[in-house]
Amino acid sequence: MGDGSTLEPEGPALQDLSASEIESILDAAASFKKSKTSKALAGRVATLIFSEPSTSTRSSFEIAARRLSAEVLGFSTASSSLLKGETLLDTIWNLEAMGVEYFVVRHEVSGILEELAPRTKASLINAGDGAHEHPTQALLDILTLREKKGALKGLKVVIVGDILHSRVARSNIHGLKKLGAKVTVCGPRALVPSGIESLGAAVSHDLDAALSGADAVNVLRLQLERQKENFVTSLPDYYAAYGVTAERLSKIPGCAVLHPGPMNRGVEIESAAADGPQSAILEQVSNGVLVRMAVLALIEEWRSHAG
Amino acid sequence: MPGNLVIKGGLVVDPSQRLEEVRDVFVEGGKIAKKAPEGALVVDAAGCWVVPGLVDMHVHLREPGREADETIASGAAAAAAGGVTTVLAMPNTEPPLDNPSLLSLLRAKAAIDAKVNVLFAAAVSLGQRGAALTEIFRLREAGAAALSDDGRPVMDSGLMRRALEYSRDAGLLLIDHAEDLGLSAAAPMNEGPAAAAKGLRGAPWSAETIHVLRDVALCELTGAGVHIAHISAAQSVAAVRSAKKRGLPISAEAAPHHFALTDGDIEGFDADYKMNPPLRSKADREALLEGLADGTIDAIATDHAPHDGAKKAAGLALAPCGVIGLETSLGLALTLLVAKKVIDKKRLVELMSAGPARLLGLKGKGSLRPGCDGDVTIVDPKARWTVPGSFISKSRNSPFLGMNLKGRAKATIVAGEVVHAL
Structure with missing residues (x-):
């Protein structure tokens, strides 16, 4: 997974990150403590898809994306209509066609991001999947x-x-x-x-x-x-x-x-x-906002390198 | 003449005649004959094994109700491609096969559509709801080959007792899907380290074993035969072994995926590894191998369960249970059991033909004795092949895609007709 300074677009699963990759995310997060804002995601659209209620994680991601100058489109969908993997995939494909490049996804099903990630060019960021990872x-x-x-x-x-x-x-x-x-x-x-x-x-x-x-x-x-x-x-x-x-x-x-x-x-x-x-x-x-800024910024860096 | 064949020069493996020698096999008018019939088609079987046609006593053909996943025609064609000449279709269709008129209709359809012999298990309970018994005598008259609520366990032990008493009176084998639903709680995989790591709930082995032990007790109470479908847990195998030692009429089948894979083999959240009962631990897999070798397990049956790709795309947690198996079961058994010396050729034929034929009381099947049905499988034990990404089955939900296997059916013959040949 990359050279330790950037993240592949699946978004981090802690199981798949090395110690040095984790350290570099933490270092990047710490650096945002001083700088507070950046233009890293200027012109990008990040969408928050939450099929489970969440105030804290959702607000934290939204603030993080805005501090990086991204536009944020957020919606919650009743879990019934997002229950099936293929329906969620359709939602992602539609938004991707509109130019959305970042999806922050919270879903009640373990492993759903691993199923979705190979089928989209957009970056999926795991905001919690079932009992699997957060x-x-x-x-x-x-x-x-x-x-x-x-x-x-x-x-x-x-x-x-x-x-x-x-x-x-x-x-x-x-x-x-x-x-x-x-x-x-x-x-x-x-x-x-x-x-x-x-x-x-x-x-x-x-x-x-x-x-x-x-x-x-x-x-x-x-x-x-x-x-x-x-x-x-x-x-x-x-x-x-x-x-x-x-x-x-x-x-x-x-x-x-x-x-x-x-x-x-x-x-x-x-x-x-x-x-x-x-x-x-x-x-x-407080650190939640910084970590989420770091994750988004590092994925953007990877995406621009991957061209 | 149709139905007249000379199968030449193969190694005939037929445990019913204690036979393992190179000789010709003759079919006349669709039946095994003593000598070569006039005007027969000659099939070259040199270098191959000639065995009684394989019997798969546990498949789901999805008709009626889910014809996008499989039909009687496509499932039977998949069977032929896998060397299987007789299948027993489970009754959990939509609607379930729980009445004589639907059974008559399906049997008539199979007679027209199917390349191989398609037998039907009728439901134990109306609608497979586990509340009221089906009309067992009328179902037998209409041609039911067995009884099962497969897909669902019979949770009510009182109902199970009555079902066993009636199945004994009717002379039909009762096939039980052993699962305590309170314990398994719809978990998508086996309980253990793999489920813990993925953050999925696990179903413990004991969910199966509790029902196996219950069935042993009811078997003893009623004197009726009970057949345990898709046995998967070490403790269940032990329970069957000890019941058999006491002379009880209990039997069991194992599915290729359970003797081939464990829960540790599940790739990510790939739903092609999801079935019920789930893939279990290494110790469970080893117990199955032991049970297949020592006679505790009587049959290899695939639990062929086709699902259209979109349903499986929902991932391990949400996708429906089941994998296809008809086209890979012989190859897996040859590669993982015979080549690895877990069992010998004769035992393979017992497990895949003679055993299930005996359990279902199929006269004329599972044997190449003269007078028996002309159902023959010609096995090329040396053929190397890779499980392809597409199947004769309408579905492709297999955990074995891309696997290298050694050995497969070179030809499949039903009543003297070649229904598949490579």
């Missing part, structure tokens, strides 16, 4: 940790919650492992898929044991409908066993707290933990 989220998590801790190598990072359904968990495992961090995933057995250790993560079902000595904990959102499917016994029961609380954090004062948002306060995280001194959650949000 690359820019992992990149902004990692940038935030790099800022907090200096280097990723040797850090102990715990990802707690619904690992089974989490794209954030998978992208983080790939990215963190590549940069030399140690990753533990933690949650009830019903929400930790068998075989996840093959990605290189340790598995725990005991949050207190997992958090011991942790440098960071990434707290995943628990979709409230999981209770109906019997993945969790009850929300208070889940909170008792896996809720990240100020009390739990008090034993590990050096541990940074991350959350991809939106938070269910009192379900997976206590407000005192989310808003407390160890929280890096709002820094994550």
